[in-house]
Amino acid sequence: MSEVLKISNLSFSYGEAQVLFSINISVGELATGIVGRNGAGKTTLLKTIAGLEKPSSGKILLEGGDITNMPPWDIAKLGISYVPQDKGVFSSLTAYEHLLMAANAKLGKDQTRKDEEIQRAMEYFPGLRKVKDSRASNLSGGERQMLNIAMALFGSTRLLMLDEPTEGLAPALTRTFGEVLKDKEREIPMMLVEQNVPLLRDVCERVYVLEEGRIVHEDASKDEVRNGGFARFL
Amino acid sequence: MSFAKKIMKIDLPQIAGVAAFFCILPFFLPRTLSIQVLFYGLLALAFDIMYGYGHLLSFGHALLFGAGAYGAAISFNFLTGNPIASISVGIAFAVVIAALIGPIALRKRDPYFSLVLMAFNVFFYQLFVAPLAPWTGSDMGLTITKIESFGILNFSNKTFLYYTMILLSIVLMILTKLFMKSRFGALLVATSESERKVESLGYSSFRVKYYSLLFSAFLSGISGALFATFLGYSGIDFVSPTFNIMIVFIALIGGSGTFLGPFIGSFIYLALSYSLTVVLGWHSSVYLDGIIGLVIIIVMLRFRGGLYRYLYKVVKDVYVSEPIR
Numbered sequence: 001m002s003e004v005l006k007i008s009n010l011s012f013s014y015g016e017a018q019v020l021f022s023i024n025i026s027v028g029e030l031a032t033g034i035v036g037r038n039g040a041g042k043t044t045l046l047k048t049i050a051g052l053e054k055p056s057s058g059k060i061l062l063e064g065g066d067i068t069n070m071p072p073w074d075i076a077k078l079g080i081s082y083v084p085q086d087k088g089v090f091s092s093l094t095a096y097e098h099l100l101m102a103a104n105a106k107l108g109k110d111q112t113r114k115d116e117e118i119q120r121a122m123e124y125f126p127g128l129r130k131v132k133d134s135r136a137s138n139l140s141g142g143e144r145q146m147l148n149i150a151m152a153l154f155g156s157t158r159l160l161m162l163d164e165p166t167e168g169l170a171p172a173l174t175r176t177f178g179e180v181l182k183d184k185e186r187e188i189p190m191m192l193v194e195q196n197v198p199l200l201r202d203v204c205e206r207v208y209v210l211e212e213g214r215i216v217h218e219d220a221s222k223d224e225v226r227n228g229g230f231a232r233f234l
Numbered sequence: 235m236s237f238a239k240k241i242m243k244i245d246l247p248q249i250a251g252v253a254a255f256f257c258i259l260p261f262f263l264p265r266t267l268s269i270q271v272l273f274y275g276l277l278a279l280a281f282d283i284m285y286g287y288g289h290l291l292s293f294g295h296a297l298l299f300g301a302g303a304y305g306a307a308i309s310f311n312f313l314t315g316n317p318i319a320s321i322s323v324g325i326a327f328a329v330v331i332a333a334l335i336g337p338i339a340l341r342k343r344d345p346y347f348s349l350v351l352m353a354f355n356v357f358f359y360q361l362f363v364a365p366l367a368p369w370t371g372s373d374m375g376l377t378i379t380k381i382e383s384f385g386i387l388n389f390s391n392k393t394f395l396y397y398t399m400i401l402l403s404i405v406l407m408i409l410t411k412l413f414m415k416s417r418f419g420a421l422l423v424a425t426s427e428s429e430r431k432v433e434s435l436g437y438s439s440f441r442v443k444y445y446s447l448l449f450s451a452f453l454s455g456i457s458g459a460l461f462a463t464f465l466g467y468s469g470i471d472f473v474s475p476t477f478n479i480m481i482v483f484i485a486l487i488g489g490s491g492t493f494l495g496p497f498i499g500s501f502i503y504l505a506l507s508y509s510l511t512v513v514l515g516w517h518s519s520v521y522l523d524g525i526i527g528l529v530i531i532i533v534m535l536r537f538r539g540g541l542y543r544y545l546y547k548v549v550k551d552v553y554v555s556e557p558i559r
Contacts, residue, residue: 050434076436088431090424097420104417105436151435 002029003063004189005049005159010058012041012048019044020213023058026206027159031181031190033200035230036210042193043085045210046161049191050082051075062158076105079158081151083165085193087144091137095128098136098147099154106155121150124180142173149180153188161191166199178202197231209233244411245493249404252497256400265396266465267508271500272403273461278484278496279410280453285482286491287414288446289426290343293478294335294351297358298451300473301328302458304362307376307468308369315382317389321459328455329448331358336447340440355475362473375469378462389463399460406453411493413449422446483526487533489540498541502529 005027012020019041025032034042047053049060051072060068067075076082089098099121103114122129125146131139139147145165152160165181166174178199181190194200200207207230209217217233219225252275259268281295305327309320331354339350362370370376381389389395413419421442425432429439462468471477480503488499503526510518510525537544 052430052434071438072430072433073436073438076434082434084431084434088428090427090431092423092427093420101417101420101424102435 003027004029005063005191006059006061007049008059008061010045010048010060011056012044012053013056018056018213020048020055023210023213023215025208025215027189027191028205029189030205031192031203033204033207033225033230034191034193034210035195035200035207035234037234039212040210041213042210043163046082046084046163046191046193049075049161050080052082079156080161081153081157081159082161083145083148083152083163085163085167087141087148087168089136089139089144089147091135093136094133095136095139095143095147096132098151099128099132102151102154117154121153124153125150142169145169145173145177149177157188159191160188161193163193164195165192166194166196174199195234197228197234200230201226201228240412240415241408244408244415248493249407249411252407252494253400253404255497256403257397260396263505263508265392267504269396269399269461269464271497271504272399273457273464274481274484274504275497275500276403276406276457277454278481278488278500279407279493280450280457281481282485282490282492282496283410283414283422283446283450283453285485286495287419287426288422288443290340290443291348291482292351292450293348293475293482294339294355295450295454295481296473296475296477297351297355298328298332298454299458299461299477299481300362300468301331301358302455303462303468303472304370304376304458305455306459307378307462310378310381310463311376312369315380317381317384317387317463320381321456321463324459324462325452325455328451328458332447332451336444340443340447352475352478355473355478359470359473359475362470370468370470373470375467375471378466378468381463381466389466392464395464399464402460406456407493410453414493418442418445483530486540487530489542492540492542492546495540495542498545502541 003026007023007025010020010023011018023045034045036042044053048055051067051070051074054069058068059066062078062080067078099118100114103117107114107117122132127143128146128150131143136144136147149162149165166177169177174196181192181203192200192204204225205222207219207225208215209230211233217230219229256268256272259271277295277299281292284290284292302324306320306324309323313323314320335351335354339347339354342350363372383389387398421432421437425439425442432439432442458472484499484503485496486499487502488497489495506526506529507522510522514521533541
């Protein structure tokens with residue numbers, strides 16, 4: 001299995017308070033789960049990889065290339081897509097403007113490809129077609145999450161990072177996301193922060209457990225993940 | 235998308251409405267006041283690109299307007315009487331100032347951004363009053379002494395000049411609409427909501443704000459340059475730090491974050507000033523700021539979001555265009 005992302009001895013502090021302690025993680029071609037209780041440092045870890053936070057030490061390598069301390073827009077252009085936990089959207093823009101913005105960033109001036117990918121996003125999430133001209137402020141939580149994931153899937157995504165994508169969603173919608181993730185998992189390497197144990201068992205080939213900023217457990221194979229060793233830490 | 239398609243996407247009736255309004259305004263108000271309403275409206279629109287869409291409250295747009303006005307006036311008097319060249323000098327002066335101060339101011343947000351721009355405005359104001367007095371005329375302002383006619387453009391015919399200015403303003407309004415409808419406009423709005431999210435999509439939020447400031451400076455500079463050309467004069471008040479307060483008032487009274495709001499605000503502000511001067515005489519200036527302050531309080535409390543949004547609600551069934559962008 002080739003290594004897409006390698007994190008070595010990554011530490012991060014908010015001022016005096018250290019949040020991550022010498023994290024070592026390897027992300028392969030299939031999905032990798034990160035689990036842990038609230039405040040364990042899962043979101044900070046994803047933000048640090050995305051360039052939104054600057055690590056105090058350590059290295060982050062994307063397919064061998066060093067991306068530590070790169071600005072977030074350059075990291076995004078390299079193909080790391082980050083979907084934050086807050087289901088945040090730009091409330092004054094329409095759903096279509098969101099898709100166009102993501103397509104412009106990742107596909108440049110190739111209008112044909114942009115149109116194709118926007119159509120494909122709407123096929124993946126048919127609910128988006130109905131609301132494409134609505135202001136994002138009027139979208140439901142589920143629609144916002146669909147929009148965020150659709151935006152993250154544009155272009156040649158080399159790593160998709162999802163922070164609790166099913167949190168607060170209705171069970172039916174969680175199943176839909178699960179299906180999309182399972183489908184995409186074959187095409188795109190993924191880092192998935194989740195509390196949903198069945199989803200993690202279903203999708204991930206490796207799971208790390210984070211506790212107070214340290215990796216305390218690793219299920220390193222599909223079988224170990226299926227056995228759910230990680231679940232006893234939740 | 236072709237340029238023609240982009241033009242069709244913008245709200246042309248709004249621009250046509252503004253143009254028609256300014257064509258008939260000189261029948262009710264003095265021509266100089268009418269052109270002041272137009273250019274203060276354009277200036278407030280330039281300010282509102284940064285504030286209404288980018289949520290960046292600028293206290294430096296008087297500097298950009300004044301730079302356009304003085305750049306053109308100085309060029310007319312000391313470089314060339316050619317109006318195209320001198321107006322271009324005015325625009326360039328405003329854009330260069332914005333290009334220089336932008337990287338410093340845009341590193342900050344909210345009160346610090348406003349205060350950094352205000353500090354630059356004060357600095358340049360002092361520069362214009364004293365060290366540059368031989369070129370700026372200090373607090374007496376600078377009267378333009380030579381403007382050459384350009385083609386059919388005869389600068390001694392003020393009526394013809396007025397309508398030419400309206401034509402130029404229509405072009406500026408179309409440019410502004412194109413900017414706001416472009417992906418850059420969408421990015422500016424997005425940046426105002428979450429810079430981090432914009433950055434994680436692959437855009438530098440600093441660049442979005444910087445290029446928006448340059449466009450805003452272009453619009454402010456050209457408004458100042460054209461206004462000075464029309465008046466044949468550039469006043470020190472144009473670059474005064476206190477002028478910024480008026481620009482903010484105009485945008486807020488009319489409706490920040492809307493296209494027509496700044497023009498409505500400009501008309502109300504200047505019509506009110508003019509009417510009070512006519513009714514109360516020249517000593518009205520003693521009360522003017524107080525009365526205008528009262529109007530602003532009423533508008534802010536009764537018509538939250540500005541008069542345009544209130545009027546929009548009243549006529550919504552007739553005219554259903556979105557207020558924003």
